[in-house]
Amino acid sequence: MTVDEKRKLELKTMYQIVGIYCHDKHHTPKGKLCEDCEQVWQYAQHRIDVCPHMAHKTFCSVCKTHCYAPIYREKVREIMRYGGPRMMFVSPIQVIKHMYLEWKDRKQHTK
Template sequence: MTVDEKRNLELKTMYQIIGIYCHNKHHTPKGQLCEDCEQVWEYAEHRIDACPHMESKTFCSVCKTHCYAPNYREKIREIMRYGGPRMLLVSPIQVIRHMYLEWKDKRGTP
């Protein structure tokens, strides 16, 4: 997978998770974000686009560099905890792939 493909997949996943969170917590129509979630998305999008480790990293949660500001890091963590498990209903293959890559990273296998 190329760096651009990884970046696009991460952007797509992040947008879907924020969308799930926003729809369920803020009662927005599917596919739309409230002003606060839109702000989080724009920040996350910028950070993902600027990620210097995209070529070698698997996920932000296991990255050694924390490029999110503390207040956004906490908000993203909250959104991921809520929306991540619910992604299983939206994109089960993506969730399984994520779990596999995270497991692989923890084991230290290439």
């Protein structure tokens, strides 16, 4: 998997999770985000775009550098906690792929 592909998969996963969260919690129509969630999503997008570690890690969840500003970090954590498990029902293959890559990365780093 290339760095670009990783970045794209991370973005796609993130967007879906924010979407699930916003749809359930803020009752926004599917495919839309409310103002608050849009802001979090824009921020996350930017972080993923500029992440200097993409080349040698897989996803933000395994990263040692916590590049999110505290105010967004809390929000993202809440969104992830809610939307993460629900992703299993929306696109299980994508989640499994994500988990596998994460696991591979962790194994490499602990050697």
